[in-house]
Amino acid sequence: NAGVTQTPKFQVLKTGQSMTLQCAQDMNHEYMSWYRQDPGMGLRLIHYSVGAGITDQGEVPNGYNVSRSTTEDFPLRLLSAAPSQTSVYFCASRGTGETQYFGPGTRLLVL
Amino acid sequence: GEDVEQSLFLSVREGDSSVINCTYTDSSSTYLYWYKQEPGAGLQLLTYIFSNMDMKQDQRLTVLLNKKDKHLSLRIADTQTGDSAIYFCAESSMNTGFQKLVFGTGTRLLVSP
Numbered sequence: 001n002a003g004v005t006q007t008p009k010f011q012v013l014k015t016g017q018s019m020t021l022q023c024a025q026d027m028n029h030e031y032m033s034w035y036r037q038d039p040g041m042g043l044r045l046i047h048y049s050v051g052a053g054i055t056d057q058g059e060v061p062n063g064y065n066v067s068r069s070t071t072e073d074f075p076l077r078l079l080s081a082a083p084s085q086t087s088v089y090f091c092a093s094r095g096t097g098e099t100q101y102f103g104p105g106t107r108l109l110v111l
Numbered sequence: 112g113e114d115v116e117q118s119l120f121l122s123v124r125e126g127d128s129s130v131i132n133c134t135y136t137d138s139s140s141t142y143l144y145w146y147k148q149e150p151g152a153g154l155q156l157l158t159y160i161f162s163n164m165d166m167k168q169d170q171r172l173t174v175l176l177n178k179k180d181k182h183l184s185l186r187i188a189d190t191q192t193g194d195s196a197i198y199f200c201a202e203s204s205m206n207t208g209f210q211k212l213v214f215g216t217g218t219r220l221l222v223s224p
Contacts, residue, residue, distance in 0.1 A: 006215075031210060042115075042199060042214035043154075050210065058211065090153060092212075098142050098187060098203075102154040 002026050004103035006091050008022040012109045014083040021076040021106050023091030029101075030075040031094040037105075043090065049074055076098065081110045113137045114217075117200050117215035124223055130189040131218045132202030136181065144212070145185045148197045152224065157185070171198040186222075197223045 007022045025032065033048035035058075045058030047070040063085060065077040074093075078085060091103040114136045123129045135143065144159040159181075160167045160174045167174045175185040187194055200215040 010204055033211075035212075037212075041117075042216045043201075043212070044214070045211055048210065098159060098209065099156055101156075102146075104153040 004091055004093050004101050005088045006089075006103040006106050010041060010107045011033075011105070012111065013015070013078075014111055015082060017078050017081050018077070019081065021078075021089055021091075021108070022076065023074045023103060024072050025074075025091075025101070026072065026080065027093060027095060027101070029093035029095045030071065031100075032068070033094075033100070034064070034074070034076045035090045035092065036085075037090060038087050043083040046076065046089075067102060080107075081108075083110045084085050113202060113204055113206075113213045115200055115202055115213050115219045116216040117198075119216065120219050120221070122221045122223065123188060123190050125192055127190055129185075129190045129194070129220055129222075130186075131185045131198050131200075131220065133183040133185075133215055134174050134181055135183065135200075135213075136200060137204045137206065137213075138181075142203045142209060143174075143183050144199075144201045144203075145172075145174065146199040146201060148199065148217070150196075154199065190220075190222050192222045192224060195220055 005026045029049045033042040034046040047066040049055045089106045092100045094100045141162040145157045146154040171188045197217040202214045203209045
């Protein structure tokens with residue numbers, strides 16, 4: 001098992017550019033989520049999905065889109081990047097148990 | 112909504128015990144987690160406890176839960192320099208179907224030789 005994988009590890013964007021952060025898991029977990037981590041603020045939930053075809057907003061969804069067409073993948077899209085979206089992004093998945101497994105993160109810098 | 116708070120910084124000497132504290136506000140049945148994050152890395156789950164428990168011990172780690180005060184602590188015995196990291200307290204509540212994790216701001220633990 002590779003667990004939860006994220007690509008890219010690091011990305012630099014200019015304001016207004018779009019990009020997709022990829023997240024995949026090979027544990028057949030139904031639940032997947034995206035968090036962003038900012039200094040002094042811990043991790044905050046952006047979007048989450050309880051299964052293929054089902055997504056919902058978290059605490060800070062503005063500026064981000066998600067879709068869940070397969071159980072394995074949960075991409076996060078930035079349609080028009082802003083400097084305020086400079087952050088570290090973590091994807092997580094959870095099966096039927098209590099434990100969420102986190103990916104290694106994507107560091108995003110928006111200039 | 113739910114809120115989780117932690118102190119920002121803790122400094123200890125190698126070999127001492129470290130105690131990292133956390134408070135939460137949710138009154139429903141809750142899972143409470145401790146995650147460790149080393150520099151430039153992701154989050155590693157250390158341990159967790161359900162809100163109907165008072166204590167959980169796992170090798171050098173002891174979690175204590177005071178349900179009345181909604182206070183959670185993580186004790187690391189015989190702290191080593193490799194324990195230097197940021198420690199996050201997080202909770203997931205029955206109110207959200209245990210679907211969402213709410214994190215504290217993290218406590219940076221510095222272990223000096």
